[in-house]
Amino acid sequence: MPTMPIEPALLADSPSWKLGFSLPQRYYIDESVFQQDLQILESGWILIDHGSRIPNIGDFFTFKIGNESIIIVRGRDGVINALYNVCRHRGSLVCLESEGSKKAFTCPYHAWTYDLTGALKAAALMQPDFNKDQYGLKRCHIREINGLIAICLSDEPPDLDPLVATLQPYLKLHGISRAKIAARRSYPTAANWKLLIENFGECYHCAPAHPTYASVHAKQKMLAIGAGFGSADEAITNEYLPEYEAWTAHSKSLGYPTGRNRSPIGSGRLTESVDGKPVSTLMGEFKEYDGGQTGMGLGSRTGTLLANNDYAVIFRFVPRSALFTDAEAIWLVDKDAREGIDYDVDSLIRVWDVTLREDKTITENNQLGVLSKSYQPGPYSRQEQALVRFTSWYATKMAEQANRKTG
Ligand code: FES
Numbered sequence: 001m002p003t004m005p006i007e008p009a010l011l012a013d014s015p016s017w018k019l020g021f022s023l024p025q026r027y028y029i030d031e032s033v034f035q036q037d038l039q040i041l042e043s044g045w046i047l048i049d050h051g052s053r054i055p056n057i058g059d060f061f062t063f064k065i066g067n068e069s070i071i072i073v074r075g076r077d078g079v080i081n082a083l084y085n086v087c088r089h090r091g092s093l094v095c096l097e098s099e100g101s102k103k104a105f106t107c108p109y110h111a112w113t114y115d116l117t118g119a120l121k122a123a124a125l126m127q128p129d130f131n132k133d134q135y136g137l138k139r140c141h142i143r144e145i146n147g148l149i150a151i152c153l154s155d156e157p158p159d160l161d162p163l164v165a166t167l168q169p170y171l172k173l174h175g176i177s178r179a180k181i182a183a184r185r186s187y188p189t190a191a192n193w194k195l196l197i198e199n200f201g202e203c204y205h206c207a208p209a210h211p212t213y214a215s216v217h218a219k220q221k222m223l224a225i226g227a228g229f230g231s232a233d234e235a236i237t238n239e240y241l242p243e244y245e246a247w248t249a250h251s252k253s254l255g256y257p258t259g260r261n262r263s264p265i266g267s268g269r270l271t272e273s274v275d276g277k278p279v280s281t282l283m284g285e286f287k288e289y290d291g292g293q294t295g296m297g298l299g300s301r302t303g304t305l306l307a308n309n310d311y312a313v314i315f316r317f318v319p320r321s322a323l324f325t326d327a328e329a330i331w332l333v334d335k336d337a338r339e340g341i342d343y344d345v346d347s348l349i350r351v352w353d354v355t356l357r358e359d360k361t362i363t364e365n366n367q368l369g370v371l372s373k374s375y376q377p378g379p380y381s382r383q384e385q386a387l388v389r390f391t392s393w394y395a396t397k398m399a400e401q402a403n404r405k406t407g
Pocket residue numbers: 087088089090091092107108109110111112
């Protein structure tokens with residue numbers, strides 16, 4: 001099985017740290033490291049939500065990361081705009097609500113008023129030669145991909161097109177563009193964002209820490225590809241391949257795209273529910289259940305989509321400080337599915353809601369231990385190969401930043 005190449009990378013200030021070990025303490029606790037982390041994350045695309053959150057003209061929500069607050073608003077042309085929530089007069093936040101619907105945004109300080117594209121429309125008592133055209137809200141890069149909203153705070157966003165092209169067959173298969181939000185839940189977690197990402201990137205902890213999740217997913221599958229292909233040791237993965245390939249052939253015979261980001265839940269289950277039975281109506285191109293699920297990372301490592309046959313979940317991890325991260329899950333169903341008839345929110349969210357509550361607890365305990373003077377980087381297991389790649393990526397990004405500063 002091909003595995004992703006692992007670049008050798010070291011942290012300049014921690015010469016004894018080796019790839020294959022968790023990070024040195026300061027990378028999980030230090031505020032100055034956290035500021036560098038924000039720069040890394042803000043230079044990439046961030047998956048933030050689904051467009052069905054703001055279906056009508058003027059519907060908006062604000063998204064905050066680091067020092068930035070971004071207004072995400074649907075314009076009169078139906079297109080979603082992403083605007084820096086910073087008044088062009090003297091810099092006040094313009095919009096103080098977290099979501100709602102507006103015809104225009106009026107700054108609470110001196111009442112400069114902006115339209116849904118961010119253009120300045122009114123600025124009372126300014127001098128006659130004041131040119132409103134030069135003082136619109138600054139725009140942030142935004143992409144709407146089959147209904148998924150991603151933003152990038154960099155002036156030069158990385159090219160997202162190759163990834164979008166790769167994901168397109170799967171986004172279509174799961175009908176993500178014609179989905180609606182059925183539920184959202186927050187899991188505010190007192191831990192560094194990297195501990196949440198690491199936790200989400202391995203299934204070594206699934207059996208000991210997630211009894212519900214472990215009762216839903218077949219054991220061998222959890223061991224082999226619990227956090228996706230490449231998350232476990234190659235030998236363990238190879239043992240699972242015959243079962244995986246039999247399922248792939250079945251899914252293919254139903255006419256569905258297959259690939260390493262798709263896998264069966266296992267044990268004859270149709271979807272990721274407590275009893276394996278459907279929890280909503282089929283989505284997208286599914287005509288019958290194949291019992292598979294599809295993982296789709298979109299841009300940054302802080303957002304990912306996991307899609308079953310009848311529902312999908314967006315997982316979002318937004319760093320707030322060195323020791324705090326807002327985790328959020330957004331459950332999607334087909335837009336025509338009726339609450340109380342086709343789906344029941346409690347049943348729909350149960351497996352992941354329980355799992356994410358458990359993740360909050362284990363990650364907070366992880367952070368408490370990492371704060372101890374006795375903490376030192378520990379070795380990743382054969383089941384945590386994705387974390388080797390994550391820390392390698394992270395160390396490389398940190399080195400790039402250091403080079404940029406000195407260069
Ligand atoms: S700071 Fe917004 S109108 Fe003055």
